[in-house]
Amino acid sequence: MNLSDKARQQAESCRFCWMCRHVCPIGNADGQERNTARARALMVSLVCRGTEKLEDAASNIYECSLCGACTNNCKTGWDPKIFIQETKTEIVLEGKVPEEVAPVIERLGKTGSPFEGDDSHLYNKYNDGKTLLLIGKNAAIKDASSVVEALELLNKSCVDARLDERADDTGYAYYFLCGKTKETVEKAKESAAAIAKYEKVIVYNPVELSFILHQWREWGIELPLKVIAFHDALIELIENGKIAIEKSERRYALQDNYAYARELDDEKTARKIIDLCGKREEMLLIGKEANLGGNLIMAEYMPKTMALVAKNRWVNAENMGCKTLVCENPDEHVLLSENAPIGCRAITIEEMILENLK
Ligand code: SF4
Ligand code: SF4
Structure with a gap:
């Protein structure tokens, strides 16, 4: 398997001390020993050594949410997310995507979203304003009524906020499902270009915000302007009396x-x-x-x-x-x-x- 030295080192450096065993939300939900950072590290390490097949590790890799609870608790200070994401890229490039995940990646490729559903009503309605509310695809399709509430709260408070479908595809869904691929980086660059035309950008979903601030930077994608977290925008509006x-x-x-x-x-x-x-x-x-x-x-x-x-x-x-x-x-x-x-x-x-x- 073609992992970077950094990713391979992260997988190999688990000491199997098991101090993180209790923190994986997926392992705690399904009770499976394989759903711990330790077990994922062992599996990836065995694939790297050629004693396990990549396809046998694939489902377990896709069971990680990238929540980072293990990283936060790891006594060795390593970060499983690094080798998990690089292994995902290998799984996709080698055509070993698990059968339960394949339709989701196929939908993403065809429609630009991992979800079924239409979000055009949102983008058609909220298409004017100087401030971009970057919501991301998860919110646009799965939590549209909350997006409407958020926009109306901002606009009642004189923010002049709008949505932008091109900016919303930050590459996060590709990143989550495929790691860093050509498509992931292209989507991120297109989103950065779309963001550049606004005066202000408020990011609704903290997962997308962290992705933009950390992953884009690591890939050399410059943010054209300062972006702010949705709750920072809210507290500012409360403190200056625009929201009472x-x-x-x-x-x-x-x-x-x-x-x-x-x-x-x-x-x-x-x-x-x-x-x-x-x-x-x-x-x-x-x-x-x-x-x-x-x-x-x-x-x-x-x-x-x-x-x-x-x-x-x-x-x-x-x-x-x-x-x-x-x-x-x-x-x-x-x-x-x-x-x-x-x-x-x-x-x-x-x-x-x-x-x-x-
Ligand atoms: S990042 Fe993955 S392995 Fe670590 S705790 Fe979260 S779900 Fe479990
Ligand atoms: S705490 Fe860190 S070193 Fe210990 S088992 Fe968990 S991931 Fe491995």
């Missing part, structure tokens, strides 16, 4: 998204917004230790496991008496909503603001 909130008695707990908490080092902004809206509670496993609430691309090829991932997160919430989870990532919002216990709800951060407007 009245603090209520409602109780909210944050579903920390891994990209904000671990990759962008921001656990505070959403909590600050919650404190302005109501009473903040905390669930189990928060901040950098946060557990994944769901991944929509994976739900296309392993829906049962993704439902279990969301249900496990609800167990973390209910054990602390939390009934309303505030989400900042469309994947987690959709999957936590679909799997919410009776009497509990998952809402977006903009939905929380809207229910506490003055």
Whole structure:
């Protein structure tokens, strides 16, 4: 297998100490030993040595959500995401994509999205404004009503926000499904070119924001202007009086998204917004230790496991008496909503603001 020295070293340097065994949300959901960073490292290492076949490792590689909980907990300080993504590229180039994943990659190639569904109504309606709200394909197709709420909240607050389909295809779906391929980098470059014509760019999904800030930079794709996180735009509007909130008695707990908490080092902004809206509670496993609430691309090829991932997160919430989870990532919002216990709800951060407007 043709992995870079860095990726191979990351796979080989696992000490199998098993200190990260408890953190993989996929392993915790399906109870499979193979769904740990340690087992994935061992498998990739065996493929590199020629004792296992790449096709036998493929399904296990696609069971990783790239949430980085193992990276955060690894006592050796290595990052499994590096060899996992390079192995995915090898799997695609060698034509060894698992049968459950193949239709999703095929759809992505044909339609530009890993999901079935039409998002043209959104792009046709919100096509004018100086500020780009970059939502990404997951939100556009799977959580369109939240996107509409977000846009209307921004526009009521004089932001003049719009959507742009070309900018929205940041290359993230290609990256998640195929690693760094020619198509991934082309999509990223096209998105960067589309972004360049705006005065301001607000990024809705923290996973896309982290991808743009870290992966694009690593590939030498310059960001034409400063992009800001959606919750940073919201707090700015609240602080300068464009959004007027009245603090209520409602109780909210944050579903920390891994990209904000671990990759962008921001656990505070959403909590600050919650404190302005109501009473903040905390669930189990928060901040950098946060557990994944769901991944929509994976739900296309392993829906049962993704439902279990969301249900496990609800167990973390209910054990602390939390009934309303505030989400900042469309994947987690959709999957936590679909799997919410009776009497509990998952809402977006903009939905929380809207229910506490003055
Ligand atoms: S990145 Fe997340 S899903 Fe992947 S092995 Fe690590 S903990 Fe598990
Ligand atoms: S903590 Fe790090 S070194 Fe230890 S088993 Fe997990 S991935 Fe390997």
